[in-house]
Amino acid sequence: xxxxxxxxxxxxxxxxxxxxxxxxxxxxxxxxxxxxxxxxxxxxxxxxxxxxxxxxxxxxxxxxxxxxxxxxxxxxxxxxxxxxx
Ligand SMILES: [Zn+2]
Numbered sequence: 001x002x003x004x005x006x007x008x009x010x011x012x013x014x015x016x017x018x019x020x021x022x023x024x025x026x027x028x029x030x031x032x033x034x035x036x037x038x039x040x041x042x043x044x045x046x047x048x049x050x051x052x053x054x055x056x057x058x059x060x061x062x063x064x065x066x067x068x069x070x071x072x073x074x075x076x077x078x079x080x081x082x083x084x085x
Pocket of ligand 1: 037038039040041042063064067
């Protein structure tokens with residue numbers, strides 16, 4: 001998957017409300033646990049790092065690290081949320 005594919009997938013999910021548009025309250029990093037990535041839907045295997053983001057409402061989503069970074073950039077770029085709020 002190229003980065004432009006990834007940007008398209010994540011933008012689409014943000015537009016449809018399938019991905020949060022707010023900064024997580026906390027993140028936990030670790031090795032993949034075989035969960036699907038919230039952004040690209042591919043499984044996060046044990047040989048990949050994952051970031052588990054916890055949102056203010058208590059919901060958690062697992063992301064590949066690169067998917068998390070892309071999602072974070074898009075949320076910031078669209079002015080949906082500001083870091084540190
Ligand atoms: Zn992913």
